[in-house]
Structures are given as structure tokens and as C-alpha cells.
Amino acid sequence: MGGLLRYLFGPGKSEEHVKPHLVAAWSGPAQLPLLEPPTGPTGHHDIRNLARLLEQPVRAGRNPPQKFVWHASVRNHITDRVLNDSQWAHIAAEMVAAVGIAPHDDPDAVRWVAVRHADDHIHIVATLVRQDGETVWAWNERLKAQTAARDLEQRYGLYQVGPVDHTSHRRPTAAEQNKSHRQGRPEIPRDRLRREVRAAAAAAVDEDDFLSRLQAGGVVVRLRHSPTNPDEVTGYAVGLPDHHTSVGDTVWYGGGRLAPDLTLPQLRQRWGSDPGTHPRGAARRSGAQHRADAFREATAAAERSARHLAEDPSSDGDHIASLAYAAADLLASTARAFEGRHGGSLTDALEIFDHAAREPHRRLPRHPHAAAGQLRAMSRLIAAAGRLTSEDDTTAALQLVLRMSMIADNLANLREAQERLHQAQAARQAAEYLHTIAANATATSAGVRAGAVPGRTSSGRRQQRGRIT
Structure with a gap:
């Protein structure tokens, strides 16, 4: 948990993380100021207390799983408007409820937080041990999260991705x-x-x-x-x-x-x-x-x-x-x-x-x-x-x-x-x-010279180019 939080509250691999902060947590909005990692003299966030609080149910749990950290990113389309922190907080709560790890009105659900360090996305981080000590398993989490995302797209008037149709090939792991x-x-x-x-x-x-x-x-x-x-x-x-x-x-x-x-x-x-x-x-x-x-x-x-x-x-x-x-x-x-x-x-x-x-x-x-x-x-x-x-x-x-x-x-x-x-x-x-x-x-000069190919140099080596995905 500590390593993940250090990354989320850090500068990122290319200094792309801007003003990282919490937008939601398991304990409700009133507790966010207390959970927010403080900034030290060097400008780095001290995530130790937040990591300890998130991991408390794991340490006290009954036979907790070896891999107990659950992490998901939720990103808007490039054409979507910028949402405020309150809207992202609602989206995060809907997501953890949809996948079944933190249902609404369940005080003993897992502990989780939502971190925002960019305009267009948040990261949801949770532990998979409930506060009553039981382990929770996020079965079919991807499908459930995608279904929730389709609903949220309509409710917020965002770009609609469409339902899963199983037409894409498998990407390399x-x-x-x-x-x-x-x-x-x-x-x-x-x-x-x-x-x-x-x-x-x-x-x-x-x-x-x-x-x-x-x-x-x-x-x-x-x-x-x-x-x-x-x-x-x-x-x-x-x-x-x-x-x-x-x-x-x-x-x-x-x-x-x-x-x-x-x-x-x-x-x-x-x-x-x-x-x-x-x-x-x-x-x-x-x-x-x-x-x-x-x-x-x-x-x-x-x-x-x-x-x-x-x-x-x-x-x-x-x-x-x-x-x-x-x-x-x-x-x-x-x-x-x-x-x-x-x-x-x-x-x-x-x-x-x-x-x-x-x-x-x-x-x-x-x-x-x-x-x-x-x-x-x-x-x-x-x-x-x-x-x-x-x-x-x-x-x-x-x-x-x-x-x-x-x-x-x-x-x-x-x-x-x-x-x-x-x-x-x-x-x-x-x-x-x-x-x-x-x-x-x-x-380019009536097409391409004999033996040359679009997207390649004359020696046949592929040029650097943007890939449409």
C-alpha cells in the first residue's frame, strides 16, 4: 500500500502528477482533511499514516489474502468537460459499490480512498479485508466496473464508450x-x-x-x-x-x-x-x-x-x-x-x-x-x-x-x-x-520509390510514429 500511495502522491514518472489530493474516502467527506497526507519541508507527501489506516483491517483480519491491495483508475474521454472534486467523489463511491467491495450504507465495508492528481482521472485504492475482519473478493470486477461506467457516462452527460462487445483482440499482458x-x-x-x-x-x-x-x-x-x-x-x-x-x-x-x-x-x-x-x-x-x-x-x-x-x-x-x-x-x-x-x-x-x-x-x-x-x-x-x-x-x-x-x-x-x-x-x-x-x-514524388513503403525509411527501418488506439 505504501509504495502505491507514494507513487500516486508523488510527481509521477514524467512530472505529470499535479496537486495530488484525496477526493473521497471510506469515512466520508468530513474526515478527508484528517486523512490527507501532509506535505513535508521538501514538498513530498508523508503517506505513512494513510497507509497505516488503510492496512489496519488487513492486520486485524482473519486469514487475510497475500495480495490485499485493490487499485483501479477511472479516466474520462479527452472530449469530456473537467469534473470537480465532488463529482469525482460520487463516481468513486459508485464504483466501489458497483464492484461489491464497499456497498452503500455498509459501515463494515473495506477501507478505500480516491486520489486525484490530474483533471481527467482518479485512482481508487482499497484493501480487500472488511473492517469486520472478513475478506471480500471482487468477483467479475471489470465487468461490473464497466457497467457502472456506462451508467455514469449517461448521468453526467459524458462521452459514451458503449457496452462491451468482445470484438477487440487480447492485448499483451x-x-x-x-x-x-x-x-x-x-x-x-x-x-x-x-x-x-x-x-x-x-x-x-x-x-x-x-x-x-x-x-x-x-x-x-x-x-x-x-x-x-x-x-x-x-x-x-x-x-x-x-x-x-x-x-x-x-x-x-x-x-x-x-x-x-x-x-x-x-x-x-x-x-x-x-x-x-x-x-x-x-x-x-x-x-x-x-x-x-x-x-x-x-x-x-x-x-x-x-x-x-x-x-x-x-x-x-x-x-x-x-x-x-x-x-x-x-x-x-x-x-x-x-x-x-x-x-x-x-x-x-x-x-x-x-x-x-x-x-x-x-x-x-x-x-x-x-x-x-x-x-x-x-x-x-x-x-x-x-x-x-x-x-x-x-x-x-x-x-x-x-x-x-x-x-x-x-x-x-x-x-x-x-x-x-x-x-x-x-x-x-x-x-x-x-x-x-x-x-x-x-x-511524395508520385508515390513511393520501388521497394520503399509508407511509414518506413529508405533502408526499411520503421520510423517513429504515433499509433492510433
């Missing part, structure tokens, strides 16, 4: 990030594997083709078989040859741990919904001299799909979903053609667009739009054509990127009409990002 940093990895394994699996799925025609592409890309693959029918493959996991546990075992990631739509059943359903597309035949037709033509053909298909999304906003939900999924595959192959395996600006845009394209709760369209099959066929054609090698290739490819920004913009309108606010925001960001990439590259 702190442990994964720290391990990658210690090992000097340029990229977190989970992120690299998701990119490899996405590209392979977008280019593959079936399961065997998918697995072959993964192995060709240096990815280790393990299949999961049915316990009742050993010959039936029910799933897969991927890993990197040099990514191991402490005992030397490969660290495996199932498709669903990479993204909600990358499980094997979902991929099978998507491959099965595109009859008549044969990328191996496309590969035979697409030599280097035909690469620009492949992008022009894909641009025409993307433009037709953008019109479908724009002209029929009340169209069947399956049609929208199938077009969005297929557009994501086309963008995946385009990003790989531009940037190769190491990613770049287009790959970043793909990460955002993927979120906008997914259906809630891993649902896949049962009745896909006819244009979705055309988009996926173009995805396979571009994957077969390979990396860009000439200015003509790049110019044609940038026209496709521009059409993909139109698809993203139209998808954002549809997601707003569906009241899926997370995805609407992601689609809008992807549209802006794609349009900027195409416009900037086109403006």
Missing part, C-alpha cells in the same frame, strides 16, 4: 511486455503471431494451405485433436521457435487468444463461404508484370463493396459482416505486399480495422454478400503476387488503400447506426489512417 523487453525482442510474440496468422488466413484457400503458409513463415504449429475422435482436428496453436517458458517449452497461443475471429472453426466457416476462389490458379496468372493489374482489379472490387455499404445502410446484417470480414482480409494481404513480415503503417491500420470488422461474440455471417467472395478472391490474388517491386505497383496499390479508406468510412457509418460505438470509432480511425497513408505517399 504486462508480463509479456516485460519479458519481451528483457529479451530485447523488437516485437511482442503475441502481436507478431497475430499478424502472421491473419496474413496466412487471408491468403489461404483452405486449412491445409493455411497451415503450410504458417510453417513457411517460420511459425511453429500444433494441432488440437478431438478427445473422442483422434482423427478430427478441432483447433490449433502457434508459437515462435525462439519463444520458450522458463523450462524450455514453447509458449503456445491458440487462435482465439490472438483474436476472436482466428479460431479454427471460424476460419473454416470463412473459407467455406467463398466457393470458386483458387489462389493457386491466381498465382500462376500473376507474375511480376501483372502485379499492378492485380491491384487495379482489387481496387475495382473494393470500390464496388464501398458502394454496397454506402447505398444500402439498412442491408442485411450478414451482408455487412461478410463485406467487413472480407475487406479486412484484403487489407491484410495489401499490408503484407507493402511491408512484408515486419509490419508498418498499413499493418497498424489493419489492427484497427480488424476491430471494426468483427461481429460481437464471435458470430460469423451465415448468408454472405456476393461481393465478399470477390474481395476475398482479390486478397488471395494479391497474396500470390508478392511484394511490390516497382513504382507502377506502388501507385496501383495506393489507389487500393484509398478505396479501403472509403470502405472503413462507410463501415463507421453503419456501426454508428447499429449503436456499436467501439467499432464505429475504430472504423473511423482506420479510415483516417488509411487516407493519410495514401495521401502522404502519393504526394
Whole structure:
């Protein structure tokens, strides 16, 4: 508790903490002046008394947990107005009540405080032992806190984030990030594997083709078989040859741990919904001299799909979903053609667009739009054509990127009409990002020199840039 409070009442990592102070506590507003950590001659806050009071129930508790500190930050959107301390105090009380650690009118609940050191957020700190000595467990705390936040957004007239829809992929954990940093990895394994699996799925025609592409890309693959029918493959996991546990075992990631739509059943359903597309035949037709033509053909298909999304906003939900999924595959192959395996600006845009394209709760369209099959066929054609090698290739490819920004913009309108606010925001960001990439590259000496990629230096090293999240 002491270490956390020292950080919250300290200057922060970059002197970003301004006038840290309490806005709420378990004992009510009248006791705040007594609980406020005093400032010493050096300007530092003495948090020892506050830490001792918060930890008293833990020391007196019956078999307290080893990890007894509960911490949550509550942050407003950048467009929200600045709330005063009283409003933040109410929000903090609602949050601890919602997660069940300090219900309203419960004098024996846990001890907690809310610390404010910036205009836009507070930190709530509590111990998980009630004042009557019993341990309290914050079951499903994230879901409960998010539900309370949606209610508070409406009550205060703040930016409404929207309900959880399970369309975002899992982010790397702190442990994964720290391990990658210690090992000097340029990229977190989970992120690299998701990119490899996405590209392979977008280019593959079936399961065997998918697995072959993964192995060709240096990815280790393990299949999961049915316990009742050993010959039936029910799933897969991927890993990197040099990514191991402490005992030397490969660290495996199932498709669903990479993204909600990358499980094997979902991929099978998507491959099965595109009859008549044969990328191996496309590969035979697409030599280097035909690469620009492949992008022009894909641009025409993307433009037709953008019109479908724009002209029929009340169209069947399956049609929208199938077009969005297929557009994501086309963008995946385009990003790989531009940037190769190491990613770049287009790959970043793909990460955002993927979120906008997914259906809630891993649902896949049962009745896909006819244009979705055309988009996926173009995805396979571009994957077969390979990396860009000439200015003509790049110019044609940038026209496709521009059409993909139109698809993203139209998808954002549809997601707003569906009241899926997370995805609407992601689609809008992807549209802006794609349009900027195409416009900037086109403006620099008729696009990009042969072999160069937007978002990279001429040597191929990624430039520093802001990531849209």
C-alpha cells in the first residue's frame, strides 16, 4: 500500500502528477482533511499514516489474502468537460459499490480512498479485508466496473464508450511486455503471431494451405485433436521457435487468444463461404508484370463493396459482416505486399480495422454478400503476387488503400447506426489512417520509390510514429 500511495502522491514518472489530493474516502467527506497526507519541508507527501489506516483491517483480519491491495483508475474521454472534486467523489463511491467491495450504507465495508492528481482521472485504492475482519473478493470486477461506467457516462452527460462487445483482440499482458523487453525482442510474440496468422488466413484457400503458409513463415504449429475422435482436428496453436517458458517449452497461443475471429472453426466457416476462389490458379496468372493489374482489379472490387455499404445502410446484417470480414482480409494481404513480415503503417491500420470488422461474440455471417467472395478472391490474388517491386505497383496499390479508406468510412457509418460505438470509432480511425497513408505517399514524388513503403525509411527501418488506439 505504501509504495502505491507514494507513487500516486508523488510527481509521477514524467512530472505529470499535479496537486495530488484525496477526493473521497471510506469515512466520508468530513474526515478527508484528517486523512490527507501532509506535505513535508521538501514538498513530498508523508503517506505513512494513510497507509497505516488503510492496512489496519488487513492486520486485524482473519486469514487475510497475500495480495490485499485493490487499485483501479477511472479516466474520462479527452472530449469530456473537467469534473470537480465532488463529482469525482460520487463516481468513486459508485464504483466501489458497483464492484461489491464497499456497498452503500455498509459501515463494515473495506477501507478505500480516491486520489486525484490530474483533471481527467482518479485512482481508487482499497484493501480487500472488511473492517469486520472478513475478506471480500471482487468477483467479475471489470465487468461490473464497466457497467457502472456506462451508467455514469449517461448521468453526467459524458462521452459514451458503449457496452462491451468482445470484438477487440487480447492485448499483451504486462508480463509479456516485460519479458519481451528483457529479451530485447523488437516485437511482442503475441502481436507478431497475430499478424502472421491473419496474413496466412487471408491468403489461404483452405486449412491445409493455411497451415503450410504458417510453417513457411517460420511459425511453429500444433494441432488440437478431438478427445473422442483422434482423427478430427478441432483447433490449433502457434508459437515462435525462439519463444520458450522458463523450462524450455514453447509458449503456445491458440487462435482465439490472438483474436476472436482466428479460431479454427471460424476460419473454416470463412473459407467455406467463398466457393470458386483458387489462389493457386491466381498465382500462376500473376507474375511480376501483372502485379499492378492485380491491384487495379482489387481496387475495382473494393470500390464496388464501398458502394454496397454506402447505398444500402439498412442491408442485411450478414451482408455487412461478410463485406467487413472480407475487406479486412484484403487489407491484410495489401499490408503484407507493402511491408512484408515486419509490419508498418498499413499493418497498424489493419489492427484497427480488424476491430471494426468483427461481429460481437464471435458470430460469423451465415448468408454472405456476393461481393465478399470477390474481395476475398482479390486478397488471395494479391497474396500470390508478392511484394511490390516497382513504382507502377506502388501507385496501383495506393489507389487500393484509398478505396479501403472509403470502405472503413462507410463501415463507421453503419456501426454508428447499429449503436456499436467501439467499432464505429475504430472504423473511423482506420479510415483516417488509411487516407493519410495514401495521401502522404502519393504526394511524395508520385508515390513511393520501388521497394520503399509508407511509414518506413529508405533502408526499411520503421520510423517513429504515433499509433492510433
